[in-house]
Amino acid sequence: MIRVTVNGVTSEHEVEARLLLADFLRHSLGLTGTHVGCEQGVCGACTVLLNGDSVRACLCFAVQADGGEIETVESLGTVDDLHPLQKAFQEHHALQCGFCTPGMLMTGIDLLRKYPLATDAEIREGLSGNLCRCTGYEHLVQAIRSAVEARNES
Amino acid sequence: MKAEARPKIIGARVQRVEDPRLLAGRGAFIDDLNLPGTLHVAFCRSDHAHARIVDIESAEASRMPGVAAVITAVDIADKMQPIRATSRMADYYATELPVLARDKVRYVGEAVVAVVASSRYLAEDAVEQIAITYEPLGDAIDPVAAAKPGSPLLHEEAGSNVIVTRTFARGDVDAVMASAAVRVGDTFRMHRKTPTAMENRGYLAEYDQGRRALTLHSTTQVPGIVRDALVEMLDLPGNRLRVVAPDVGGGFGGKAALYPEEILVCIIARQLGRPVKWLSDRLEDLMSTNQAFDEIVEAELACDDEGRILGLRAEVIGDVGAYSVYPWTAAIEPVQVVSFLPGPYRVPSYRGRVRAIVTSKTPTGAYRGVGRPISTFVMERLIDMAAARLSLDPLQMRRRNMVRSEEFPYKSASGIVWDRAGFMECLDGVATAADYQSLRQQQAQARAAGRWVGIGLASYAELTGLGSRIAVAPGMPVNTGTESASLRIDSTGAVTASFGIASHGQGLETTLAQVIAEELGVRVEDVEVIHGDSAAVAHGTGTFASRSTVLAGGAAIMSARAVREKVLEAASHLLEVDVGDMDAADGRIFVKGTDRALTFRELARAVYSEMGRLPREVREGIELEATRMYDPYFGTSTPASHLAMVEIDPETYRVTVTRYVVAEDCGRVINPLIADGQVQGGVAQGIGAALMEEVVHDDGGQILTASLMDYVVPTAAEIPAMEIIHMETELPDNIGGFRGMGEGGTIGAPAAVANAIADALAPLGIMINELPATPERLFRLIEAMNTEQPE
Numbered sequence A: 001m002i003r004v005t006v007n008g009v010t011s012e013h014e015v016e017a018r019l020l021l022a023d024f025l026r027h028s029l030g031l032t033g034t035h036v037g038c039e040q041g042v043c044g045a046c047t048v049l050l051n052g053d054s055v056r057a058c059l060c061f062a063v064q065a066d067g068g069e070i071e072t073v074e075s076l077g078t079v080d081d082l083h084p085l086q087k088a089f090q091e092h093h094a095l096q097c098g099f100c101t102p103g104m105l106m107t108g109i110d111l112l113r114k115y116p117l118a119t120d121a122e123i124r125e126g127l128s129g130n131l132c133r134c135t136g137y138e139h140l141v142q143a144i145r146s147a148v149e150a151r152n153e154s
Numbered sequence B: 001m002k003a004e005a006r007p008k009i010i011g012a013r014v015q016r017v018e019d020p021r022l023l024a025g026r027g028a029f030i031d032d033l034n035l036p037g038t039l040h041v042a043f044c045r046s047d048h049a050h051a052r053i054v055d056i057e058s059a060e061a062s063r064m065p066g067v068a069a070v071i072t073a074v075d076i077a078d079k080m081q082p083i084r085a086t087s088r089m090a091d092y093y094a095t096e097l098p099v100l101a102r103d104k105v106r107y108v109g110e111a112v113v114a115v116v117a118s119s120r121y122l123a124e125d126a127v128e129q130i131a132i133t134y135e136p137l138g139d140a141i142d143p144v145a146a147a148k149p150g151s152p153l154l155h156e157e158a159g160s161n162v163i164v165t166r167t168f169a170r171g172d173v174d175a176v177m178a179s180a181a182v183r184v185g186d187t188f189r190m191h192r193k194t195p196t197a198m199e200n201r202g203y204l205a206e207y208d209q210g211r212r213a214l215t216l217h218s219t220t221q222v223p224g225i226v227r228d229a230l231v232e233m234l235d236l237p238g239n240r241l242r243v244v245a246p247d248v249g250g251g252f253g254g255k256a257a258l259y260p261e262e263i264l265v266c267i268i269a270r271q272l273g274r275p276v277k278w279l280s281d282r283l284e285d286l287m288s289t290n291q292a293f294d295e296i297v298e299a300e301l302a303c304d305d306e307g308r309i310l311g312l313r314a315e316v317i318g319d320v321g322a323y324s325v326y327p328w329t330a331a332i333e334p335v336q337v338v339s340f341l342p343g344p345y346r347v348p349s350y351r352g353r354v355r356a357i358v359t360s361k362t363p364t365g366a367y368r369g370v371g372r373p374i375s376t377f378v379m380e381r382l383i384d385m386a387a388a389r390l391s392l393d394p395l396q397m398r399r400r401n402m403v404r405s406e407e408f409p410y411k412s413a414s415g416i417v418w419d420r421a422g423f424m425e426c427l428d429g430v431a432t433a434a435d436y437q438s439l440r441q442q443q444a445q446a447r448a449a450g451r452w453v454g455i456g457l458a459s460y461a462e463l464t465g466l467g468s469r470i471a472v473a474p475g476m477p478v479n480t481g482t483e484s485a486s487l488r489i490d491s492t493g494a495v496t497a498s499f500g501i502a503s504h505g506q507g508l509e510t511t512l513a514q515v516i517a518e519e520l521g522v523r524v525e526d527v528e529v530i531h532g533d534s535a536a537v538a539h540g541t542g543t544f545a546s547r548s549t550v551l552a553g554g555a556a557i558m559s560a561r562a563v564r565e566k567v568l569e570a571a572s573h574l575l576e577v578d579v580g581d582m583d584a585a586d587g588r589i590f591v592k593g594t595d596r597a598l599t600f601r602e603l604a605r606a607v608y609s610e611m612g613r614l615p616r617e618v619r620e621g622i623e624l625e626a627t628r629m630y631d632p633y634f635g636t637s638t639p640a641s642h643l644a645m646v647e648i649d650p651e652t653y654r655v656t657v658t659r660y661v662v663a664e665d666c667g668r669v670i671n672p673l674i675a676d677g678q679v680q681g682g683v684a685q686g687i688g689a690a691l692m693e694e695v696v697h698d699d700g701g702q703i704l705t706a707s708l709m710d711y712v713v714p715t716a717a718e719i720p721a722m723e724i725i726h727m728e729t730e731l732p733d734n735i736g737g738f739r740g741m742g743e744g745g746t747i748g749a750p751a752a753v754a755n756a757i758a759d760a761l762a763p764l765g766i767m768i769n770e771l772p773a774t775p776e777r778l779f780r781l782i783e784a785m786n787t788e789q790p791e
Helices: A021-028 A085-093 A101-114 A120-127 A137-152 B017-024 B073-079 B120-127 B173-179 B225-234 B260-272 B281-290 B333-339 B370-391 B394-401 B423-434 B436-448 B506-518 B548-575 B600-609 B672-691 B744-760 B775-788
Strands: A002-006 A009-014 A047-050 A053-056 A069-071 B039-045 B049-056 B066-069 B110-118 B130-135 B162-170 B182-193 B202-208 B213-218 B242-245 B278-281 B292-303 B307-320 B348-356 B452-464 B484-488 B496-499 B527-530 B584-586 B590-591 B597-599 B625-630 B636-648 B655-664 B723-727
Touching: A021 A047, A053 A101, A069 B242, A069 B600, A085 A101, A085 B723, A101 A120, A101 B017, A101 B370, A120 A137, A137 B292, A137 B506, A137 B672, B017 B744, B039 B120, B039 B260, B039 B281, B049 B110, B049 B202, B066 B120, B066 B260, B073 B260, B073 B597, B110 B120, B110 B260, B120 B213, B120 B436, B162 B307, B162 B333, B173 B292, B173 B348, B182 B370, B182 B597, B182 B672, B213 B225, B213 B260, B213 B348, B225 B775, B242 B292, B260 B278, B292 B333, B292 B370, B307 B333, B307 B370, B333 B348, B370 B394, B370 B452, B370 B744, B394 B423, B394 B452, B394 B548, B423 B436, B423 B452, B423 B636, B423 B655, B436 B636, B484 B506, B484 B548, B484 B600, B496 B506, B506 B527, B548 B584, B548 B597, B548 B600, B548 B625, B590 B636, B597 B600, B636 B744, B655 B744, B672 B723, B672 B744
Parallel strands: A002 A069, B039 B278, B213 B242, B307 B348, B496 B527, B655 B723
Antiparallel strands: A002 A009, A047 A053, A047 A069, B039 B110, B049 B130, B066 B110, B162 B348, B182 B292, B202 B213, B202 B278, B292 B307, B452 B636, B484 B496, B484 B625, B584 B590, B590 B597, B636 B655
């Protein structure tokens, strides 16, 4: 039995010891916004925040999240009311197929909370754990840059 | 509002309509679809490259918890008609395309046994219990060796491992070569790569036993092609077999073929009467998704002493892997290398010969750019080599040989006809935008300081938006030259447009909505675009070969104009004015110069719901819908020039791309935001192909790059910001004026980066003839040079 708080909602679940956190979120909780791209911890599509730090949900077992707080892409905005970072992604065309996007967003949230991101090089380094095959990254960098500016102004 | 004062929708930086759902985690990708009672498939795949299947022991697996079925080739033989990628092309052998390996396996990763269980975890547990006994049949790994008589045959009935032979020729190139002032040549190698879409392939089939109808949800780029093939294989009529592509997480050609796994889930779902899902994991993706490139090109270019090209000849060996993929055939990649090798240049004499050789590897297919990344790499290297020999600037060498605007239509040495397009404009555009001369000065300074800095140019032209006159793959029996659009205004005034294309990142829901909004007179957000569903239109193929904007965009214009005519006719009765005095925009139909207007909703209600508003003779025949089919016939020519500047670290041999400029001509740009994104993404994949992406097999055919730690794709840290210029040359005889442009970045970038690396290392006398130019390869090249010429 594990007890987790996901996007502010606390619940208890009986899980198999080998159940991956990504599969737990997607299949047990129905939060399909978190995507699985490699199950090897490389692509970053499954990135979620666990106790405030970005983690690979494909490299964590659900039981490792016991007692923890998880934030997924569903914790951001909704289709009708997007989060400022999601809006920045749309304005800068920072997504094409959208598969890596939830991981990019959660990594972006983590970066924006923790780092100055003073240069594009710093943003690129911050994003370098997340693969995107569509955008060539430049529009992602622009979206994060505009979110950094908005953060620094507020 | 005056019509001419209206802001144009085509050409505007419209934000994408597909974004909110994808950003909010509300997309519907294949693994987000959950049907009650779904069974999950896991495969036992071959760990041999070429071996006879002696025995399959699966009794233990069948007894494992949750297992519903264990299936081998024998079990499905009577449940389907086999399929082959046939072609009218001469000297081609169409291999079979087995769903599960029968009798023997031909590559590591080929599916042999399928386990069907109540969860994927349990299916994989059961796969562990399967034991297959193999008897090795001898390797056919190296294509050069495999082509020789006496080497082990992958397909015995073919009589040879060479399954395609083709030659393109013009003039007496040997005579030209013999007397030319300058000849440069080399053997070039472009290693194997794999598309690596971020979403792996996946399929979910459901069989409705009551209706005897099958629906396949597939991560496919080509739902129409898959539907048409499955109808033949599974003996179901097309109205009871539907192929739907949900949100698809990238394809790049890797999802543009019919796959064994999608056939299999259909067979199992029909047999068991339950939904059946298979989702590739990344290991399976790197072993079983159709791969790309893998050619050896021996090429030679002849010029006069002023750098004018006189002749070109090439021998190409394409390693196409174990099977000929459906529907493109094994010819698509290597044959395009020789058909596009002359590039955008005047090449008076030419001979390009290609042989496609089957080997014990994953099949190759239609990866982004198809053949042209290699043809461009080779030709652009030759151009630079000739320029160096003549002490000509590479830019000048290209200017001297590129097809000029007054020469269109120009028939290339391989028979491709280049129609009017901004060939030279792109070359001049990239040179101007990059400030080429000042870059050369910067380079000279860096070189003087001992740094390895180089500049590379690459120019190419591609055929895009192909119409019915030219098959995407030679001799292919599938028509990809037309697309239709069905446009409908329903009784609430809502606009729905259905297409046979299948957007999977290209933003076609937005760009096609822009086209319809502008033509029909509604707002972008009023248009719902349906795509990726074989039931949406009578015939459609999908999205590949830089075709969707050209073909679906053209069909969108035609259908929107037809519906607009009906809208205006109905409105002229309702408002009692001449059609010529009316216009439509922003969701309103109005009398020009007045405030008399109807919304589309009011109009639709009057046409469909309010009896008596229209006279009977008008009402009949004024249904607010139209289907139109568009055929661009020859297709469109899309040229571009790329410039890359690189610096190589003399300690680590890491190549950093410091500047990247693209000038391309995609005709009329519908959405600059999306057009830029297509170029940036394409260039990123091209830089990957140039510097790091490589599928490596060992001598026994084992794949050594079976994870994303070993198959390295570029991250944000390796891809530079880019400058992109769209030339928008006018396109005659094409309804929308759109040229295809989705693949171009990947075509130009390997050549530009290769030329830049060669330029950086020119003082050392090092040639670049092999990609990717990994740090290890550069290290070995430089070491070898140092050993040869000790200081």
